[in-house]
Amino acid sequence: MPYIQFLGAAGTVTGSKHLINTAGPGEGGFQALIDCGLFQGLKEWRERNWQDTPIPAREIDAVILTHAHLDHSGWIPRLMREGFGGPIYATPATLDLCRILLPDSGHLQEEEAEFHNKKKSSKHSPALPLYTREQAEQSLARFEPVGFGETKTLAPGLSFRFRRAAHILGSAMVEVTLESPGGPRTLLFTGDVGRVRDSEIAPGKVVVAGPETVENADLMVMESTYGNRLHPTSDPRGELAKLVRTTVGRGGSVVVPAFAVERTQKFLFMLKELMETGEIPRVPVHADSPMAIKAVEVFLKYSEEFSPQTKELVARFGSPLEWQGFHFDRTTEESKKLNDSAYPAVIISSSGMATGGRILHHLMHRLPDPRNLVLFIGFQAPGTRGAIIKSGAATVRIFSQEVPIRAQVAALEQFSDHADTPELLEWLRTFPKAPQVAYLVHGEPAAASRLRLAMTSALGWKVEVAEWMQKVEVR
Numbered sequence: 370m371p372y373i374q375f376l377g378a379a380g381t382v383t384g385s386k387h388l389i390n391t392a393g394p395g396e397g398g399f400q401a402l403i404d405c406g407l408f409q410g411l412k413e414w415r416e417r418n419w420q421d422t423p424i425p426a427r428e429i430d431a432v433i434l435t436h437a438h439l440d441h442s443g444w445i446p447r448l449m450r451e452g453f454g455g456p457i458y459a460t461p462a463t464l465d466l467c468r469i470l471l472p473d474s475g476h477l478q479e480e481e482a483e484f485h486n487k488k489k490s491s492k493h494s495p496a497l498p499l500y501t502r503e504q505a506e507q508s509l510a511r512f513e514p515v516g517f518g519e520t521k522t523l524a525p526g527l528s529f530r531f532r533r534a535a536h537i538l539g540s541a542m543v544e545v546t547l548e549s550p551g552g553p554r555t556l557l558f559t560g561d562v563g564r565v566r567d568s569e570i571a572p573g574k575v576v577v578a579g580p581e582t583v584e585n586a587d588l589m590v591m592e593s594t595y596g597n598r599l600h601p602t603s604d605p606r607g608e609l610a611k612l613v614r615t616t617v618g619r620g621g622s623v624v625v626p627a628f629a630v631e632r633t634q635k636f637l638f639m640l641k642e643l644m645e646t647g648e649i650p651r652v653p654v655h656a657d658s659p660m661a662i663k664a665v666e667v668f669l670k671y672s673e674e675f676s677p678q679t680k681e682l683v684a685r686f687g688s689p690l691e692w693q694g695f696h697f698d699r700t701t702e703e704s705k706k707l708n709d710s711a712y713p714a715v716i717i718s719s720s721g722m723a724t725g726g727r728i729l730h731h732l733m734h735r736l737p738d739p740r741n742l743v744l745f746i747g748f749q750a751p752g753t754r755g756a757i758i759k760s761g762a763a764t765v766r767i768f769s770q771e772v773p774i775r776a777q778v779a780a781l782e783q784f785s786d787h788a789d790t791p792e793l794l795e796w797l798r799t800f801p802k803a804p805q806v807a808y809l810v811h812g813e814p815a816a817a818s819r820l821r822l823a824m825t826s827a828l829g830w831k832v833e834v835a836e837w838m839q840k841v842e843v844r
């Protein structure tokens with residue numbers, strides 16, 4: 370009997386890995402892994418990055434990637450290290466984004482290991498990286514682009530196609546057709562589901578809003594990140610302008626931890642717009658990330674995925690790389706020089722949850738000064754430094770030091786690229802019939818169980834919260 374198995378992102382929002390086996394345990398079926406993400410956040414989860422896959426990596430025949438975010442793609446180089454030898458299928462934009470993200474992830478892994486070796490703060494001696502930059506680069510050779518809507522056959526009785534998920538550039542749902550003893554079955558793996566309506570409900574949305582309407586799903590595996598929260602539907606621009614004006618007015622700088630890909634571009638366009646309309650002063654803006662330049666190039670390459678609003682901004686202002694007063698800092702020296710500047714600036718740097726990267730030295734430097742503002746524009750997973758700072762803590766540990774948090778801390782939740790519960794329900798209502806079962810993954814337990822209740826009562830569907838290692842037969 371074919372089955373699917375949840376190898377990650379069950380009970381948490383990271384480490385997405387869902388296995389499809391076409392035959393059954395020990396019967397030598399084709400095994401495809403939907404997503405191969407890093408666990409991030411709490412130590413309990415991060416430690417899973419170091420465990421072997423529950424099934425040998427060399428027995429996995431293919432990986433199908435929904436989108437480029439590391440919690441979906443970041444374990445690919447490790448899977449290859451463990452012996453995986455198959456192809457990795459992704460949309461062309463996802464592949465281009467992975468070319469930026471995976472080598473950088475390898476670089477961060479190396480840096481972290483080096484740091485532990487210097488400080489002798491690991492129980493392992495020497496501390497080793499999860500994978501290296503070079504290994505991440507090698508894994509890119511295994512990627513094969515598959516366009517949206519194109520049907521790809523993997524094995525007899527197993528094929529898939531990508532459907533638009535409207536989450537980030539290149540993001541897709543995976544619609545799998547699988548031959549089961551009961552006949553052909555359609556399995557829908559949503560990956561991360563984007564905002565459901567247009568810019569009215571998600572201002573500043575880069576990719577066109579609205580996941581595709583799906584004709585049929587016998588079995589569904591869906592994300593539940595925002596299963597227990599509602600996004601504000603207000604326009605964030607007014608609030609953002611006020612925060613920047615107040616901070617600059619008191620001589621402070623705005624530090625924005627943001628994912629270098631897409632979120633940073635979206636934020637840059639919003640700042641540019643506010644500057645051009647005179648709502649914020651023309652202070653220098655630094656996109657301090659070695660990836661930001663490449664990310665802007667990829668971003669501009671796939672303009673067909675943009676929302677009408679983004680198309681208009683790109684047409685009006687052109688490439689952010691050429692805007693006056695906007696700086697893209699390539700080298701560490703350029704980045705460190707920012708610390709010496711006493712003048713107000715906006716500094717956007719990654720990682721978005723302050724788990725590593727250049728943002729750490731900006732935070733270390735700017736958090737103790739009450740004139741500054743630390744502004745969050747993305748989801749902060751429990752256990753990350755971002756979540757600690759956002760929670761109102763008095764101090765946060767950075768580079769083995771307790772750094773006092775005296776800067777103002779604020780968050781704008783409107784930038785989310787995930788549909789919330791009302792939006793998900795709106796999208797699910799477009800399904801012509803209910804799946805046999807919908808499994809919820811990629812959510813904290815409270816979010817997943819809340820969404821389960823909402824779906825059962827609003828739609829009358831059979832919904833279950835997926836458990837780690839749980840196997841589900843496809844009948």
Ligand SMILES: [Zn+2]
Binds near residue numbers: 436438536561
């Ligand atoms: Zn994502």
